[in-house]
Amino acid sequence: MPLNNNQNNAPAVHRAIDIIEFISSSQREVSFSEIVESLDIPRQSLIRILNALCDRGFLDKSGQRGLYRIGLKFLYLGHGLPDKYEFRTVAWKYMKELSQKTLKTIELSSLDRDQLILLEQIRGQEEMSLYSRVGSVIPYLHAVSVGKVYLSLMDEDKRRRVIGKIGLPAVTKYTITDTKRLEDEIRETQKRGYGFEDQELREGVRRVAAPVFNADGKHVGCIGLSATVFSFGLDELDRYGQMVLDAAGKTSAELRQISQHSL
Amino acid sequence: MPLNNNQNNAPAVHRAIDIIEFISSSQREVSFSEIVESLDIPRQSLIRILNALCDRGFLDKSGQRGLYRIGLKFLYLGHGLPDKYEFRTVAWKYMKELSQKTLKTIELSSLDRDQLILLEQIRGQEEMSLYSRVGSVIPYLHAVSVGKVYLSLMDEDKRRRVIGKIGLPAVTKYTITDTKRLEDEIRETQKRGYGFEDQELREGVRRVAAPVFNADGKHVGCIGLSATVFSFGLDELDRYGQMVLDAAGKTSAELRQISQHSL
DNA sequence: ATTTTTAGTACCATATTTGGTATATAATTT
DNA sequence: AAATTATATACCAAATATGGTACTAAAAAT
Known part of the structure; x- marks a missing residue:
């Protein structure tokens, strides 16, 4: 090698x-x-x-x-990126809205070289170290809301390849390590339209995430919301799920508009 | 070459x-x-x-x-830096305080290879494009509050070398382009302890900045405050000046403490 | 102050990267 | 569909970057 x-x-x-x-x-x-x-x-x-x-x-x-x-x-080079990965600037607006409405941590992530990467982040009220740093990467697609969204939207082949690369290691005791259960979870994600993760990457943390599509309909990233189990009860799942869906949807819509204008 | x-x-x-x-x-x-x-x-x-x-x-x-x-x-590499340039994490706390008190844009800058570099930034209420992006560099020390602070604290030789490198070009019509006037300004900065800039880098923008020193007494950066002329009147100069001095002073003090503990 | 460790320079023959040309493959245009 | 352009690979001789060894300088440690 x-x-x-x-x-x-x-x-x-x-x-x-x-x-x-x-x-x-x-x-x-x-x-x-x-x-x-x-x-x-x-x-x-x-x-x-x-x-x-x-x-x-x-x-x-x-x-x-x-x-x-x-x-x-x-x-300098790191901060120059936002301009180029266009959807970051568009997403930022709706992330801020979400942040003001919920006071939770809002994150923008993407898939880069088969790993999830945190592109942008607005920290929530809860001052705790649940925050990863911008730019950090996570290979465990099966353990994160964003990862589940990605898995739910890729074709069978790619999904198998990506999962095959690292398997389904248990990151916490809540992580899904069974292929059957993951398949169910992926189907559930497809049905709902947003991904959910219940302490599967970090104990005490729940997350939801929804996909952003560019003008060509390609899935380019996810807007997500994170919070502790104390401030994000299971009864609130759908409420927050709808909120991220809404923010991501608005972002996708704006990306479509922008590209129309530039024709 | x-x-x-x-x-x-x-x-x-x-x-x-x-x-x-x-x-x-x-x-x-x-x-x-x-x-x-x-x-x-x-x-x-x-x-x-x-x-x-x-x-x-x-x-x-x-x-x-x-x-x-x-x-x-x-x-990833860009966002990994804060941990290493230690004073960033310490300064952040006091920058946040300043931001909450004033709702202005608060910036942390340093000198790197004879240029000013923006290390960290908390955006203020005023949604306008006076913000540079983090990581951006400015060679015009004579036109920025932070630069004046740096000039006021370096020895004669270095000052001459740094200024000699790019001269005193006019960035706006307010920029100081006369050596004599710059010298006066530097003396004034030394007296006040903080630097001030009145639309010299960008029309309509005023800034103040104060130095942060590490445990060895070395000048490692500046905490600054920016605002438009509409929200930063000349009568408020000293008030804001004292505020950045205070924030920078607290940062320096904490840096001294940290190094004592680690002895 | 002296020794020891660590960091960096000088030199130079050899091996390796380099960069012509020719060729293949993909994307775009006519 | 064919022609054109743009991008990438294969090959190999020549040039040049490489990496031994020996040496210098500067810090730490004694």
């Missing part, structure tokens, strides 16, 4: 990305030797790549003792 | 970054040929690098017609 015999490779680029990911995952500033030891890149080559990344602002060693950390360039 | 004779270079990495910056700056999805024409990288080499960047999620071509755009990986 690491040794790719194919010459369409750009090894220096892969190494650079390995370095960036290593530093990012270590969640703190790291020293040169830590990188050498962890990454199996020769010293000399490593230095060259580190210098290049620092020169361009992708890494930064102006902090403590010249240790390396992720550069602020990523802040 | 582009041809570096030195062998500590990692050209493939520089090329990869050129590509990423080109795509990011074009503010839309770009085709292969656009990149070839703009960047002077041979086709074959370009493809190799593009493939590497796509494989790793730094670029994405799943959008329209297989055009290239910035990948969602940057979202």
